[in-house]
Amino acid sequence: MDYSIIGFLFTALPLFxxxxxxxxxxxxxxxxxxxxxxxxxxxxxxMEIKEKTK
Known part of the structure; x- marks a missing residue:
């Protein structure tokens, strides 16, 4: 497994x-x-309804 990819993901995660x-x-x-x-x-x-009912 390439650890640089994991490091990049952990670095980029806060940005996302x-x-x-x-x-x-x-x-x-x-x-x-x-x-x-x-x-x-x-x-x-x-307010219009109120004025009409007066």
């Missing part, structure tokens, strides 16, 4: 983990922005 975490955080951030936009639209529609 960090990249995965950054990608995951970016995905969560994008989804939270979409959620805020959806919540604002829902509030706007609820």
């Amino acid at each position: 983990i960090v990249l995965f975490v950054f990608r995951w955080v970016r995905f969560i951030h994008q989804n939270s922005e979409k959620q805020v936009e959806q919540n604002e639209k829902i509030i706007e529609l609820l």
